[in-house]
Amino acid sequence: MKLSKKMQSAQLIGMNEGLFKCPICSADMEMVEYSRLVCENMHSFDLAKTGYVNLAPQSHTTKYDKSLFEARAEVMSSGFFGPVLDKLFPILKDHVLEIDRPVLLDAGCGEGSHLCAIHSQLQIESVGIGIDLAKEGISAASKAYPGIIWSVADLAAMPFQDFQIDVILNVLSPANYAEFNRILKRGGIVVKVVPESGYLQELREAFYGGKTQKEETDPVERFREHFDDVETERITYTFALPEGLLSPLIRMTPLTWNAGDERISDVLSEGMKEITIDLRVIVGKRR
Ligand SMILES: C[S@@+](CC[C@H](N)C(=O)[O-])C[C@H]1O[C@@H](n2cnc3c(N)ncnc32)[C@H](O)[C@@H]1O
Ligand SMILES: [Zn+2]
Structure with a gap:
């Protein structure tokens, strides 16, 4: 008999229950009756029907909604992020190769496709955990990608015990470096991806005449304050937009949250041939 999604996930979480701590009182947690921590x-x-567990101490409504994550999943499945994943994968793999059952956490995983792509390619016994504060993202991830622990949780107050995680992936999401250092094993790494000036520039051009919001602090400098052996690399390429992908591209990004419907339909009818991906990968070790 095929196990339900919830049952499979309960088994997986149960096998790794020692990683968790209560998000309310920090006590140890246990999987009970294959249905709850x-x-x-x-x-x-x-556990939800699809197998994720909501460990956010209070419910949050964010602007990251179901349609944004559907759009993100559609764009990611087009190969848009392929070169980025190709860059991230060897970094993660090199780090975990010698570790027995390494634990990978994607902090701010959204709809989960990056973690799934990396985790499934690793081909070694490893534990993948994806957390996000947006329930819609985690719900979509748990439906699409079994075999990974999915949890609604705040990356600034994570429901994990100290020194448990080998790799933290943090892609285009906020970070909390004190929390990251708390849960990382000694020598564990953070692999962070931040946008560079050209990221989605054609969208910014179409909606805001190309104006960019300048970051107040240098993300690499901030990262260096918390981690050792920091290395960074910029990845820049253009992606030819296949027919039909402009609409989900517009919907997947907070960049267009303030754009009116009229402007969106104008941009859609004008069309867009290609889009620039310009990101920086920052890698560092726990002190
Ligand atoms: C731009 S999306 C990136 C999602 C995914 N990493 C990707 O690359 O597709 C930013 C994500 O950060 C999540 N996020 C923001 N604040 C968070 C927090 N405090 N804890 C967990 N996730 C958070 C949002 O819900 C959203 O899914
Ligand atoms: Zn408790």
């Missing part, structure tokens, strides 16, 4: 003080968190 319960702490020693009886705070209880049910």
Whole structure:
């Protein structure tokens, strides 16, 4: 008999229950009756039907909604992010190769496709965990990608014990370096991806005449304050937009949150041939 998604996920979480701590009182947690994570003080968190567990201490509504994550999944499945994943994969693989059952965490994983692509390519026994504060992202991830632990959680107060994680992936999402250092094993690494000035420039051009918001602090400098052996590399390429991908591209990014419907339909009818991906990968080791 085929196990339900929830049952499969309960088994996976149960096998790794020692990683978790209660998001309310920080006590150890245990998987109970293949259906909920319960702490020693009886705070209880049910698994959803699709197998994810909501460990956010309170519910958050974010502007990252279901349609944004659907659009993101569609764009990511087109190969848009392929060269970035090709760059990230060897970094992660080299780090975890010698580790017994390495644990990979994607902090701010959204709809989960990056973690799934990397985790499935690794081909060694490893534990993949994706967290995001947006329930819609985690729900989509748990439907699409079994075999990974998916949890609604705040990356600034993560429901994990200290020194448990080998690699933290943090792609185009906020970070909390004190939390990252708390949960990383000694020598564990953070692989962060931040946008560079040309990222999605054609969209910015179409909607805001190309104006960019200048970051106030240099993300690499900030990263260096918290991690050792920091290395960075910029990845820049253009991606030819296949027919039909402009609409999800517009919907997948916070860049267009302030754009009116009229401007969106104008941009859609004008069309767009290619889009620039310009990102920086920053890698560093826990001190
Ligand atoms: C631009 S999206 C990137 C998602 C995914 N990493 C990707 O590359 O497709 C930023 C993500 O950060 C998540 N996020 C923002 N604040 C967060 C927090 N405090 N804890 C967890 N996730 C957070 C959002 O919900 C959103 O999914
Ligand atoms: Zn508790």
